[in-house]
Amino acid sequence: MTDQPNKRGRRIRFNFYWLYGLIALTFIALNFWTFDSTPTITWMELREKLKNNEVERIVVENKETAYIYLKQEGETDKAASASPAVRMQISTPENFERKMEKMREENPQIDEIPIQYVTRRSWGWEIISWIIPFAFLLFIWMFMLRRMGGGGGANIFSIGKSKVTVVDKDSSPPSVTFADVAGIDESKREVMEVVDFLKNHEKYTRLGGRIPSGVLLVGPPGTGKTLLAKATAGEAGVPFLSLSGSDFVEMFVGVGASRVRDLFRQAKEKAPCIIFIDELDAIGRARGRTALQGGNDERENTLNQLLVEMDGFSTNTGVIVMAATNRPDILDPALLRPGRFDRQITVDRPDIKGREAIFRVHLRKKKIADDVDPHQLATQTPGFVGADIANVCNEAALIAARKGKDVIEMEDFQDAIDRVIGGLERKKVILPKEKKIVAYHEAGHAIAGWFLPHALPLIKVSIIPRGIAALGYAQYLPQDRHLYTQRELEDQVAVALGGRAAEEIIFGEVSTGAQNDLERITRIAYDLIALYGMNPKVGHVSFRTPQAEWEAFQRPYSERTAEMIDEEVRKFIARQYERVKQLLLEKRALLEKLADRLREKEVLYKEDLNEILGERPEEPTPQTDEPVNGAAASDASEVSSASSEQLPV
Numbered sequence: 001m002t003d004q005p006n007k008r009g010r011r012i013r014f015n016f017y018w019l020y021g022l023i024a025l026t027f028i029a030l031n032f033w034t035f036d037s038t039p040t041i042t043w044m045e046l047r048e049k050l051k052n053n054e055v056e057r058i059v060v061e062n063k064e065t066a067y068i069y070l071k072q073e074g075e076t077d078k079a080a081s082a083s084p085a086v087r088m089q090i091s092t093p094e095n096f097e098r099k100m101e102k103m104r105e106e107n108p109q110i111d112e113i114p115i116q117y118v119t120r121r122s123w124g125w126e127i128i129s130w131i132i133p134f135a136f137l138l139f140i141w142m143f144m145l146r147r148m149g150g151g152g153g154a155n156i157f158s159i160g161k162s163k164v165t166v167v168d169k170d171s172s173p174p175s176v177t178f179a180d181v182a183g184i185d186e187s188k189r190e191v192m193e194v195v196d197f198l199k200n201h202e203k204y205t206r207l208g209g210r211i212p213s214g215v216l217l218v219g220p221p222g223t224g225k226t227l228l229a230k231a232t233a234g235e236a237g238v239p240f241l242s243l244s245g246s247d248f249v250e251m252f253v254g255v256g257a258s259r260v261r262d263l264f265r266q267a268k269e270k271a272p273c274i275i276f277i278d279e280l281d282a283i284g285r286a287r288g289r290t291a292l293q294g295g296n297d298e299r300e301n302t303l304n305q306l307l308v309e310m311d312g313f314s315t316n317t318g319v320i321v322m323a324a325t326n327r328p329d330i331l332d333p334a335l336l337r338p339g340r341f342d343r344q345i346t347v348d349r350p351d352i353k354g355r356e357a358i359f360r361v362h363l364r365k366k367k368i369a370d371d372v373d374p375h376q377l378a379t380q381t382p383g384f385v386g387a388d389i390a391n392v393c394n395e396a397a398l399i400a401a402r403k404g405k406d407v408i409e410m411e412d413f414q415d416a417i418d419r420v421i422g423g424l425e426r427k428k429v430i431l432p433k434e435k436k437i438v439a440y441h442e443a444g445h446a447i448a449g450w451f452l453p454h455a456l457p458l459i460k461v462s463i464i465p466r467g468i469a470a471l472g473y474a475q476y477l478p479q480d481r482h483l484y485t486q487r488e489l490e491d492q493v494a495v496a497l498g499g500r501a502a503e504e505i506i507f508g509e510v511s512t513g514a515q516n517d518l519e520r521i522t523r524i525a526y527d528l529i530a531l532y533g534m535n536p537k538v539g540h541v542s543f544r545t546p547q548a549e550w551e552a553f554q555r556p557y558s559e560r561t562a563e564m565i566d567e568e569v570r571k572f573i574a575r576q577y578e579r580v581k582q583l584l585l586e587k588r589a590l591l592e593k594l595a596d597r598l599r600e601k602e603v604l605y606k607e608d609l610n611e612i613l614g615e616r617p618e619e620p621t622p623q624t625d626e627p628v629n630g631a632a633a634s635d636a637s638e639v640s641s642a643s644s645e646q647l648p649v
Helices: 017-033 043-051 093-106 108-112 123-148 187-200 201-205 225-235 255-270 300-309 352-361 374-379 386-402 412-420 432-451 486-508 512-531 559-586 588-601 606-613 641-646
Strands: 055-061 065-070 086-089 115-116 166-167 213-220 239-245 273-278 320-325 342-346 458-462 473-474 603-605
Touching: 017 386, 043 055, 043 065, 043 086, 055 342, 065 473, 093 108, 108 273, 115 603, 187 213, 187 225, 187 588, 213 225, 225 239, 225 320, 225 473, 239 255, 255 300, 255 320, 352 374, 352 386, 374 412, 374 432, 386 412, 412 473, 432 458, 432 486, 432 512, 432 588, 432 606, 458 606, 473 588, 486 559, 486 588, 512 559, 559 588, 588 603, 588 606, 603 606
Parallel strands: 055 115, 213 320, 213 342, 239 273, 273 320
Antiparallel strands: 055 065, 065 086, 166 239, 458 473, 458 603
16 A cells, blocks of 8 residues: 555555454445335234235245235225335244234135245345455454564564564664673674674685684673674674574474575675574574474474575675574584584683673763772672673662662672672561571581681671571682682582581581572582592593483483482582581580671671681682672571582582
8 A cells, every 4th residue: 555645744554453444334334235224013003904905915035024015005906016115023934824814814805915935135244244254264364473473564474574683883873882891801802803804804815714604602691792792783884683593483384494594685685794693592402302392393494494594505605693692502513513603702701800890881870989999899799790790780879879879889889799699688587596596507607618728718697687588698708710629629518518517516406597508519519429520439430410301311320320429429418517517516616606796796797707716727828819709598508609600510
């Protein structure tokens, strides 16, 4: 339909609801078109007309309506009107015949009046009765197509088109640049080189080099993979086509492959350009891993088409595919081979310098006080990714606003870090007995972490309830490390068991507060024995933990080996429990003193620990100068989430 300008200069565009209105008007018109204006009469009136010999003939139509034709006035008996004068609704023809028979008995001349039964069909309603079901099904089909197509207008044939967002430097000014990306300098340099490939491709091709056809960003959630893609779109200077992996997944067969073809068709028209696919694992999952699905799975068809488009019979010159995922282990090997994704850029957790740079980027947009030190904030947030740091800065701003401040102070950032690590502080009154258990539980962790030589140094202990079920938590001084020795892992398990051991020593029984501790030490113990090969009985073998349900049925070891691993895990945990219990028995006086101080002050910092416990003996020299980050504990337990996330477990 051609758009026509109206009086105000606006174009009148077709609206899909016009069709609904047209259908309604059609029904109304048909209703008036089939309206019968013949007046109706009753049986008493018909009897009088029959007695007066006014009736010429009677026509019963469709067994439901009797049309009475009357003789014209002043004419002979043979003259009659061309159209019925009156009509009468009847229930059934049999009932009509019975009543007419009674009238004949009263007036014999009625026998001379002919009664005709006819069946007439309304072709308009016959056609409509066939059209309405098909129209209803067509409407449902069109409605579903429009919904499945993302509400993309009245064109129902666009469902096979890719729902891509095109970013161009002329139409969309860059909102994010590489200056907004901090803390991941190595990854940023790799991505900037890809942009340089497109801007100065002759610099690399003059020596026979080939521009990479694919770049895969790999890393944990929140590290800045999508932010790097946004910066690339802002500074590439070429069209940037962005969409998610889930945009290819559809309930209709062949739609995913059709959208892949349409995406690369658009990219070839705009070349040189960049295609960015976020969450690639939605369509790049390895083929044939799931036994419940056959080889004709729609996701596999979409992946096959993507493989062909990236490096098939025809090449895509000037088109670079950039993708991001945090699950590279489940991607299909054919997708990761050279020629498709030539480069895999790891976007890892930032170190202390990276976190400081990220804090500086976020603090530029905040009104902060002079006492806010980005370096100190970086030392207190090891293991944090960019998303966590952004959350800390936002929480600090909200806390300061809640207190009615004009600027964000360092105290607000401290509260925000506690909020992110341990959860929201709850104004919950706990029983004195529970508070005492929590105090001794956390004191047990603190004593173990203070005197075990390879444990992470403790810098803060709190028994203030936080989160949903956290009644206490602690902050440690972990290091940005990638390797851990067996003794270091053993000391971490012993520290985690310190809370339960303290409860048993003081109260003679244990509580449910160590649930989170037990989950952590069980995971570490199984990895230490079955993954890292640190048990002499199991041997120097490595059995990877199943990543999916179907892998649990394909264990690379026998039931006997599984029983041996379970037995060694129990023995290992029992040894560490007896070890930390013996340590707490030797330091019982300090344990009670620290627990009493915790019950009094509720929060103890490193200075308080030095005053109560003395200087930490044989404290290992950290490889970096950064402290912190424990996490909230379940019930009365503590967790060092940063250290556990950095552990290769």
